[in-house]
Amino acid sequence: MTETRHTPVMLDEVLTALGPRDGEIYLDGTFGAGGYTSAILGAADCKVVALDRDPSAIAGGYDLVGASKGRLTLVEERFSNLSKALDHLGVEALDGLVFDVGVSSMQIDQAERGFSFRFDGPLDMRMGRDGATAADLVASLDDKELAAVLRTLGEERRAGAIARAICAERAESPITTTSRLQRIVERVLGRSNDGINPATRTFQALRLAVNDELGELARALFAAEKRLKPGGRLVVVSFHSLEDRIVKTFLADRSRTLAGGSRHMPEAVVAPATFELLARGVVKPSDAEVSRNVRSRSAKLRAARRTAAPARDGDPFAFGVPRLPLQGLIGEAS
Incomplete structure (x- = not known):
């Protein structure tokens, strides 16, 4: 082989x-x-x-x-x-x-796939090439729906605060990149002292949701x-x-x-x-x-x-x- x-x-x-x-x-x-x-x-x-x-x-x-x-x-x-x-x-x-x-x-390492906050890229996260993207979910769910996704799939304790911040930001302009979403979450949670990016749970939740x-x-x-x-x-x-x-x-x-x-x-x-x-x-x-x-x-x-x-x-x-x-x-x- x-x-x-x-x-x-x-x-x-x-x-x-x-x-x-x-x-x-x-x-x-x-x-x-x-x-x-x-x-x-x-x-x-x-x-x-x-x-x-x-x-x-x-x-x-x-x-x-x-x-x-x-x-x-x-x-x-x-x-x-x-x-x-x-x-x-x-x-x-x-x-x-x-x-x-x-x-x-491989998917994580490709910036254009939008799975990781380590690279700036489109907020996509689809494993395939069909269906809604993470940007679509961020744009269409209300704050309570978004908080439910982050809390359930990301086990994010401050899901409500993050969801409200996302909704406030998207009212100004659409959230379409991984870097912008990462910055929004970091402003809510602050920087971590343990080396784990504060947006980890949010990105995980959206990825699990996008791909069911x-x-x-x-x-x-x-x-x-x-x-x-x-x-x-x-x-x-x-x-x-x-x-x-x-x-x-x-x-x-x-x-x-x-x-x-x-x-x-x-x-x-x-x-x-x-x-x-x-x-x-x-x-x-x-x-x-x-x-x-x-x-x-x-x-x-x-x-x-x-x-x-x-x-x-x-x-x-x-x-x-x-x-x-x-x-x-x-x-x-x-």
């Missing part, structure tokens, strides 16, 4: 959990720079379907497609639509599936449950507590065999478990990896094996996806 453009987080742990084998079919739901895909292809004589909603990520993977000699198929698609992609390719079921949730280093990342994750988990073969493995790497909570809640629900009882009532049998946990609790990166790659410090890996039980229907809101005032602006789970 050709070299990828960066080393993916917890690569050894992902490969151990996924266990690639010859002749099997795997799906990388978040292709990015192709790190996991390349490693899977190198670990076994298998095939990989890789998805990414970012057309630039797909374009950057063409060399890897050529080097794979027919074993890799790239598809520009959201990972929540993995069933649609597999249907189009005529792939009925998967032996394994991996998601690396969140924004990629939590709703996408929940829908992707439901789709994975439907398309994995019995014995197929699901591996998810997340970087934020809100994302990890959805994965943890989903796997706890799907691996549970008994409902909670009490001394007065016996435990009741629930629907057959659709997953078996591969490890109790969460797997975190080693100290050595964190020292090499600071981005890995917040990574959390959860993995499970599919049983033969029928897949169930699911409601994203029941698994931790928040209800926010974004109807008509972003994806269906808002």
